[in-house]
Amino acid sequence: MTADARAAEVARASYGKLIAILASRTRDIAAAEDALADAFAKALTTWPDQGIPANPEAWLVTTARNRLTDHQRRAAKIDYTDEVPEMAQPNLQPDFPDERLKLMFVCAHPAIDAKLHTPLMLQTVLGVDADRIGAAFLISPTAMAQRLVRAKVKIKANAIPFLIPDETLLPERLSAVLEAVYGAHALDWLDGEDSLAGEALYLAWLLAELMPDQPETLGLAALIGFAQSRHAARIQDGMLVPLHEQDTALWEQPLIDRAAAMLSHAQKAGKIGRFQLEAAIQAVHAHRATTGQTDWHALLQLHTALVTLYPTLGAAVSQAAAAARAISPAEGLRLLDRIEPTAAQRFQPALATRAYLMGEIGEAQKAIALYDKAISLTTETPLRRYLQAKRAALT
Amino acid sequence: MRYTFFLYSNPADFADMTPEDWAKEKEVYGAYIGALQEAGVFVDTDWLHPAHTATTVSLADGETRIQDGPFADTKETLGGFFIVDVPDLDAALAWAAKCPAAAYGKVEVRASAMDSV
Numbered sequence: 001m002t003a004d005a006r007a008a009e010v011a012r013a014s015y016g017k018l019i020a021i022l023a024s025r026t027r028d029i030a031a032a033e034d035a036l037a038d039a040f041a042k043a044l045t046t047w048p049d050q051g052i053p054a055n056p057e058a059w060l061v062t063t064a065r066n067r068l069t070d071h072q073r074r075a076a077k078i079d080y081t082d083e084v085p086e087m088a089q090p091n092l093q094p095d096f097p098d099e100r101l102k103l104m105f106v107c108a109h110p111a112i113d114a115k116l117h118t119p120l121m122l123q124t125v126l127g128v129d130a131d132r133i134g135a136a137f138l139i140s141p142t143a144m145a146q147r148l149v150r151a152k153v154k155i156k157a158n159a160i161p162f163l164i165p166d167e168t169l170l171p172e173r174l175s176a177v178l179e180a181v182y183g184a185h186a187l188d189w190l191d192g193e194d195s196l197a198g199e200a201l202y203l204a205w206l207l208a209e210l211m212p213d214q215p216e217t218l219g220l221a222a223l224i225g226f227a228q229s230r231h232a233a234r235i236q237d238g239m240l241v242p243l244h245e246q247d248t249a250l251w252e253q254p255l256i257d258r259a260a261a262m263l264s265h266a267q268k269a270g271k272i273g274r275f276q277l278e279a280a281i282q283a284v285h286a287h288r289a290t291t292g293q294t295d296w297h298a299l300l301q302l303h304t305a306l307v308t309l310y311p312t313l314g315a316a317v318s319q320a321a322a323a324a325r326a327i328s329p330a331e332g333l334r335l336l337d338r339i340e341p342t343a344a345q346r347f348q349p350a351l352a353t354r355a356y357l358m359g360e361i362g363e364a365q366k367a368i369a370l371y372d373k374a375i376s377l378t379t380e381t382p383l384r385r386y387l388q389a390k391r392a393a394l395t
Numbered sequence: 396m397r398y399t400f401f402l403y404s405n406p407a408d409f410a411d412m413t414p415e416d417w418a419k420e421k422e423v424y425g426a427y428i429g430a431l432q433e434a435g436v437f438v439d440t441d442w443l444h445p446a447h448t449a450t451t452v453s454l455a456d457g458e459t460r461i462q463d464g465p466f467a468d469t470k471e472t473l474g475g476f477f478i479v480d481v482p483d484l485d486a487a488l489a490w491a492a493k494c495p496a497a498a499y500g501k502v503e504v505r506a507s508a509m510d511s512v
Contacts, residue, residue, distance in 0.1 A: 131419060139498035140423050142416040143408060346485045376486035379493050381433050 003047035010056045011040060016125035018057065020099035022064055024162040027106075029124055029152045031068060039063040100125055101210040102162040104203075108176040109160050116151050117176060118183035123148055125206070126199050136187045136196050174211075178220050178275065181207055185224045201228045208262060218266035219276030225259030226282035228252075239389065240382040248289040256286045274310040277302060281318075296326035313339065317349045324353075329360040348377040352387055364394045397438060397507035398487040400477040404500030405470055406445050423495045431479060436490065438478035446472035471500060 015036075022032035039060045053059040107120040119137065122128040130148060134141035154160075165173040185200035201224050208221035233250035234241060241247075263279045281302045288294050303319035316339050324332025336344065336354050344350040355370035371391035378384040412420070424442070431437035449465040465472065477494065481487050484506065491502045 134419070135423065135426075137498065138423060138427070138493065138495050140416070140420040140495060142412050142420065143499045146408065146411075348489075372482070373485075376482045377489045379430060379434070379489055381430065384434060 003052055004044060006052050006056065007040060007043045007047060010043075010060065011127070014057050014060075015127035016100050016103065017098055018060055018064065019124050019127075020103040020162075021061055021097070022068065023124075024099045024102060026068070026156075027159055027162060028156045030149065030156070031071065032064070033124075035064040035067040035071075036060065038067050098210065099162065100206065102164060104177050104180075104207065105165060105173055106155060106160050106162055108173070108180045109155075110173075110176065111158060111160060112151050112154065113147075114176070114179075116147055117180035118187075119144060119148060120151055121180050121203060122184060122196065122199060125203065128196065128199060132196070174214060174216070177207065178216060181220060181224075182275075185227065197228055197231065200224055212265075213269075215266040215269040215271050216273040216275050218262045219273055219279045222259040222263035222266065222279035223275050223282060225255050225262065226279060226286055229255035229259065229286070235382045238382060238385060240380075240386040242386070243285050244288070244294045251286070251289055253289065256289065259283070260286065272305075272309070274306070277306045277309070281306070294325075296322060300326040313343055313347055314349060317344075317347070317353050321353050321356075324357055324360070329357045332357050333361075346377070348374050351377070355387075356390065359390070359394055367391075368394055396483065396487075397478055397480050397509070398484070399505050399507065400479070400487075400491050400494055400496075401473055401503040401505065402475045402477070402494065402496035402500060403471040403503065404474050404496060406447075406472060406474075408499060427493065427495055430493070431477070431490065434490075436479045436481050436486075438480050440475065440477045442475040443473065445474075474500070 018036055019029065019032050022035060023029045026032070042063055043056070043060060047053070103124055104121060107124060108117040112120065119133045122133055123130065130145035131141040133148075134144035137144065164170075181200065181203045184196055184203055187196055187200075204217075204221040204224040208217045211217045229252040230243070230246060230250075232252070233246040233248075236247075259279070260283055263276065263283055266276050266279075281299060284295055284298050284302065300319070300322040303315065303322045307315045307319045317336070320332045320335035320339075323335050333354070336350060336357070339350060344354075351370050351374035355367045355374055358364075358367035358370060368391055371387055371394075375384055375387050375391065378387060428437060428440060446465040451462040451464065451466045453460050453462075474496070479487060479490055481490065484504070487504050487506075491497060491504050494502050496502050
């Protein structure tokens with residue numbers, strides 16, 4: 001492997017690890033990013049001549065630290081050196097600690113605007129640039145970059161600590177970290193080719209690996225794993241394909257197996273949570289690849305548990321949809337009627353589900369009117385095409 | 396029904412933008428315009444020079460008065476607009492929420508009064 005390729009590989013694999021180590025003492029993420037960028041630049045000029053160091057990560061950290069110290073010296077008007085470490089003696093232990101978990105807690109700290117948790121994590125842990133983050137969040141890259149800079153200034157100025165919160169704070173703080181990772185997964189609007197789905201999966205699996213004793217970290221990792229396994233089957237000919245109609249041959253079975261293993265590991269703790277329940281629902285759907293059938297009764301049970309423990313409008317609609325298939329369309333409609341009407345009237349999934357069920361019980365005119373309303377609220381093209389096709393089938 | 400989205404933002408947020416940044420900004424809006432067109436709801440849009448370049452015109456006592464500057468001096472200023480044609484306010488709000496300006500400024504949604512008089 002060439003030195004260039006090696007530097008690029010180290011960059012991708014260890015960016016967040018190195019940023020976390022460099023920033024954990026100073027809490028200055030921006031300075032750590034600059035210093036690491038300098039170290040990578042130096043690697044590209046030194047490695048081709050002097051060979052790739054035995055421990056590239058250690059070399060980069062040492063070089064970046066020298067850089068940080070130089071800046072401090074320069075600020076204090078002391079002569080500085082532009083040294084790079086000797087190749088022979090990496091003066092750092094080969095397996096230095098992984099501080100990325102602490103970095104994730106800093107990114108999702110309650111003092112930082114919740115809207116910035118996901119972007120900060122994508123940038124500092126994975127090195128995703130502001131352009132891509134801005135594109136995914138539908139906001140100008142400049143505005144995104146400015147906000148990220150402000151957040152980093154705040155982290156440094158307020159000395160937000162790089163640590164794993166203690167037992168009393170952990171549940172709340174971990175939930176913010178989980179939400180931030182989930183936020184990266186939920187970004188899918190306009191289904192751009194440059195979606196951050198892969199990054200979300202990486203973050204979720206990293207979090208599960210760093211905190212394996214927390215069942216919800218495993219639940220979230222499983223949930224995103226299941227979702228990602230169906231990436232290729234989700235949209236066909238520009239049209240959304242609902243989960244239970246997808247071609248299972250297009251699903252990635254190894255990803256499914258790994259997600260299923262994580263979920264069963266999580267469930268051993270006997271501490272149910274929202275992400276585990278959602279992952280369990282995904283697992284039932286994934287099982288169709290083996291049995292050829294969707295177990296709607298199991299799905300109804302899980303959706304009912306989800307709605308009971310973690311009630312949301314979306315969960316209530318999914319429960320109704322599952323009941324419609326497990327029991328009858330009338331039962332689905334009965335559950336839909338229990339949702340608060342003013343909320344349901346403007347909630348696209350509720351309208352689309354009711355439209356489908358009206359079609360099932362032969363109320364074509366009502367179904368068409370409901371599809372029209374649902375379509376008018378749909379900003380995602382593949383989903384709108386799907387609803388338009390369902391509507392067209394009724395006329 | 397036609398709705399106009401008025402896009403308000405703080406010019407200070409764009410003070411340091413380079414031509415390259417503006418090109419990227421245009422791409423973000425291009426994607427949004429594409430989505431509106433794909434849904435068949437797009438009518439019109441424009442992107443305006445900053446408010447401080449505005450000229451305000453009025454007629455007082457039969458005389459034209461021309462004033463250098465915007466009509467109202469506010470921190471957040473009008474930077475552009477979209478006109479969409481959707482069935483109702485719910486649909487208009489769903490699209491306004493996807494407008495890039497909503498992420499860093501404010502999007503005011505107003506229904507057209509043309510058909511009501």
